[in-house]
Amino acid sequence: MEYVHNGGDTCIDCRYIELHDIYRYMGYCEVKYELMMVYRTTCNHFSPIDRGELWETLETGGWLYCIDCGEVIFFTDELKLHLDHRVRNKLFSDIIATEESPAAD
Amino acid sequence: MSVKEANILLGGPQGAGLETTAQILTSSLAYLGYGVLADREYYSNIKGRHSYIHARISAEMIPLSLSYPVEIVGAMDSETIFTHFEDLGDGGYLIYDSSTDNRTLSSIASMEPILKNRITERLKRLGVEAKVSSLVDYLASNGRAEIVALDFPSILDTFKKRFEPEPIQASRYVSSILVGAVCGLLDIDEEAVKYGVSRRFMKKEKLIEHNVFLVNYVADYIRENYGSPYKLDNSRLSLNEMLTVMGNDVVAMAKIVGGLRYQSYYPITPASDESFFIEAFERLEVDGDSIGGIVVFQTEDEIAAITSAIGASLTGARVATATSGPGFSLMVEGLGWAGHSEVPLVITYYQRGGPSTGLPTRGGQSDLLFTLFASHGEFPRIVLASGDHIEAFYDAIEAMNYAERYQLPVIHLLDKFLANSFITMGIPDFSKIYIDRGMIVEDGEDYRRYEFNGPISPRANLGSKAVMWYTGDEHDEYGHITEDPEYRIKMYNKRMEKLDLIDKEIDPEKRAVLYGDFSADYLLVGWGFVKGVAIDSINKLRSQGLNGAYLHLKMFSPFPSSYVKSIIGSFDSDRVILVEHNYLAQAGKIVAMNTGTIIDRMIVKYTGRPIYVNELIIGIRKILEGEMRVVLSYGA
Numbered sequence: 001m002e003y004v005h006n007g008g009d010t011c012i013d014c015r016y017i018e019l020h021d022i023y024r025y026m027g028y029c030e031v032k033y034e035l036m037m038v039y040r041t042t043c044n045h046f047s048p049i050d051r052g053e054l055w056e057t058l059e060t061g062g063w064l065y066c067i068d069c070g071e072v073i074f075f076t077d078e079l080k081l082h083l084d085h086r087v088r089n090k091l092f093s094d095i096i097a098t099e100e101s102p103a104a105d
Numbered sequence: 106m107s108v109k110e111a112n113i114l115l116g117g118p119q120g121a122g123l124e125t126t127a128q129i130l131t132s133s134l135a136y137l138g139y140g141v142l143a144d145r146e147y148y149s150n151i152k153g154r155h156s157y158i159h160a161r162i163s164a165e166m167i168p169l170s171l172s173y174p175v176e177i178v179g180a181m182d183s184e185t186i187f188t189h190f191e192d193l194g195d196g197g198y199l200i201y202d203s204s205t206d207n208r209t210l211s212s213i214a215s216m217e218p219i220l221k222n223r224i225t226e227r228l229k230r231l232g233v234e235a236k237v238s239s240l241v242d243y244l245a246s247n248g249r250a251e252i253v254a255l256d257f258p259s260i261l262d263t264f265k266k267r268f269e270p271e272p273i274q275a276s277r278y279v280s281s282i283l284v285g286a287v288c289g290l291l292d293i294d295e296e297a298v299k300y301g302v303s304r305r306f307m308k309k310e311k312l313i314e315h316n317v318f319l320v321n322y323v324a325d326y327i328r329e330n331y332g333s334p335y336k337l338d339n340s341r342l343s344l345n346e347m348l349t350v351m352g353n354d355v356v357a358m359a360k361i362v363g364g365l366r367y368q369s370y371y372p373i374t375p376a377s378d379e380s381f382f383i384e385a386f387e388r389l390e391v392d393g394d395s396i397g398g399i400v401v402f403q404t405e406d407e408i409a410a411i412t413s414a415i416g417a418s419l420t421g422a423r424v425a426t427a428t429s430g431p432g433f434s435l436m437v438e439g440l441g442w443a444g445h446s447e448v449p450l451v452i453t454y455y456q457r458g459g460p461s462t463g464l465p466t467r468g469g470q471s472d473l474l475f476t477l478f479a480s481h482g483e484f485p486r487i488v489l490a491s492g493d494h495i496e497a498f499y500d501a502i503e504a505m506n507y508a509e510r511y512q513l514p515v516i517h518l519l520d521k522f523l524a525n526s527f528i529t530m531g532i533p534d535f536s537k538i539y540i541d542r543g544m545i546v547e548d549g550e551d552y553r554r555y556e557f558n559g560p561i562s563p564r565a566n567l568g569s570k571a572v573m574w575y576t577g578d579e580h581d582e583y584g585h586i587t588e589d590p591e592y593r594i595k596m597y598n599k600r601m602e603k604l605d606l607i608d609k610e611i612d613p614e615k616r617a618v619l620y621g622d623f624s625a626d627y628l629l630v631g632w633g634f635v636k637g638v639a640i641d642s643i644n645k646l647r648s649q650g651l652n653g654a655y656l657h658l659k660m661f662s663p664f665p666s667s668y669v670k671s672i673i674g675s676f677d678s679d680r681v682i683l684v685e686h687n688y689l690a691q692a693g694k695i696v697a698m699n700t701g702t703i704i705d706r707m708i709v710k711y712t713g714r715p716i717y718v719n720e721l722i723i724g725i726r727k728i729l730e731g732e733m734r735v736v737l738s739y740g741a
Contacts, residue, residue, distance in 0.1 A: 021153075022120075022153060022276065023275065025204060025258045026261070028272045037262050039258065094273045094274060094275040094276050096121060096122055096125065096274070096275075096276040097119075097120030100120045100124040
């Protein structure tokens with residue numbers, strides 16, 4: 001991705017952050033209800049995503065999304081290909097696409 | 106130091122603020138009286154794929170066409186930099202998000218592999234690593250470009266310290282960074298920015314405040330650090346009022362002004378926006394008084410769209426339907442019914458890249474032959490094509506007049522290039538507008554819908570005192586079915602003679618327009634949105650000593666045969682060049698069919714992207730040097 005992870009506990013790796021689906025340097029914080037610049041911010045609510053939980057999340061939720069590859073993951077075999085990537089089960093969409101997308105097929 | 110004109114390209118992910126960027130900039134520039142033409146290129150997905158706005162801004166005229174290279178490339182994401190770095194002219198400005206410096210080409214998931222491979226090869230040849238920072242360094246070190254590196258997250262952080270951003274508006278803030286950078290380079294003042302932002306966000310005060318701040322914050326930074334290298338001359342356009350509109354909007358406005366009362370559609374790119382626009386004005390008011398309404402009906406498919414429009418027309422409403430190629434394919438049987446039953450009907454046809462689903466969000470002119478020959482049997486139709494936004498306005502009204510005056514289907518041909526491009530234009534001249542509803546009768550006494558008193562019979566509406574029959578079969582004067590051979594000839598002739606009448610009544614010089622004169626060294630022949638680029642290319646070449654002319658074909662049925670033949674015949678055949686957005690050079694086939702004159706030199710483009718001045722000039726030169734056919738391909 002755009003940023004080299006600094007190894008600190010920045011919002012990008014926090015379970016409470018819903019990353020923006022297009023501009024991934026932004027995210028919505030479910031605790032603070034704020035827009036965060038996720039690679040540079042942190043707070044005392046930080047709670048890292050447990051990668052081990054992803055397998056269970058995939059099973060219960062049915063899908064995950066690899067931010068690095070821009071791919072939806074439906075099966076555990078697929079998840080194995082993204083173990084080193086940023087994988088999420090929630091993304092944040094703003095309202096702009098509904099206004100700006102072509103209105104038909 | 107200031108400039109008369111600037112060309113810019115702004116790119117980013119589809120559905121993430123680019124449209125907002127274009128609208129704010131166009132409105133701000135219109136506020137200052139500049140002419141703007143901005144084309145929007147986008148993929149046929151909902152969100153995330155690469156889209157871009159390519160604009161030309163002029164202090165002297167309303168631009169007619171676009172050209173490369175551009176002076177400014179503004180990138181909302183790294184994909185834009187990789188895709189468009191060669192579109193930037195020497196010494197131009199690249200605005201980009203420096204927080205993406207480590208991004209590699211291979212990591213861009215939204216880019217098609219075929220394009221990724223092509224860019225990878227290109228970068229290899231240039232000796233540049235396929236990474237944003239390397240590419241930016243390459244551009245800077247060769248003096249090819251000035252780099253405006255903005256750290257988008259830092260700017261947004263600064264913004265956050267002052268305001269509380271609304272998360273659901275997140276992409277807006279990104280687009281305002283880009284707007285600010287462009288405003289800085291062009292030196293667009295704060296008042297114009299405020300106007301542009303306010304117009305875009307209407308009464309959302311908080312959003313206006315946030316975005317005005319962001320735009321001005323970035324613009325000030327740019328002015329301070331880079332100056333305003335493309336500060337525009339004061340506008341010399343003498344327009345008191347301007348419209349900032351897309352082609353779809355212009356046609357919608359024209360239909361409303363022209364008295365439309367029923368519009369049907371099934372959603373399709375690039376036609377739908379026209380119907381949405383009309384829908385917003387369904388209830389017509391003048392100075393607070395209701396003057397009626399327009400029914401906009403979204404049907405279950407295009408078959409229902411055309412047949413419901415036919416039904417509405419038979420009741421006396423002024424009607425139209427809007428569609429694109431795949432929709433028109435479904436309308437064909439209804440078209441024949443309307444032609445046979447002499448029903449006034451306008452089909453506004455926005456061409457896109459076909460066949461089949463083809464390139465749904467790209468442009469093309471490959472449906473001309475289809476519109477002329479669609480449906481079985483013979484019946485008269487008018488096929489009218491518009492070359493620019495202003496023409497489209499008047500033509501949309503004229504199409505409704507023709508449909509009712511001659512009681513037939515009129516196909517108004519437009520294309521995606523026109524439909525989806527923004528333009529600033531003056532207010533149309535309302536003194537040029539008239540409404541002709543044709544021959545209408547109320548009296549029901551011995552009413553004969555298809556009376557043999559000439560090609561046009563008096564038209565009564567369903568629901569009036571008159572009684573009439575519509576079947577789709579051959580009929581007598583009342584509309585009753587008949588297979589009598591003598592009646593067949595009379596009724597057939599009555600319908601088809603409309604073409605002769607139209608040919609006689611509508612001035613050929615209105616149906617084909619010559620720009621330039623007979624002393625020109627060469628003649629370009631084109632139609633639709635080719636008009637602007639043809640005229641601009643001719644003007645450029647004139648300054649290089651080559652004098653050209655352009656024959657703009659507007660009406661293809663009935664075709665102004667003698668007039669066109671006389672013009673083309675005035676030039677040496679090796680100096681007449683077709684310019685079209687299709688493979689066959691379809692208008693050339695129609696010219697040959699109607700005049701016997703074969704034009705065998707052609708410049709064509711069928712990538713779905715517009716023809717640009719830079720490539721058309723090269724094409725013209727190649728033809729004049731002896732090539733017979735040039736295929737253009739510029740544009741991402």
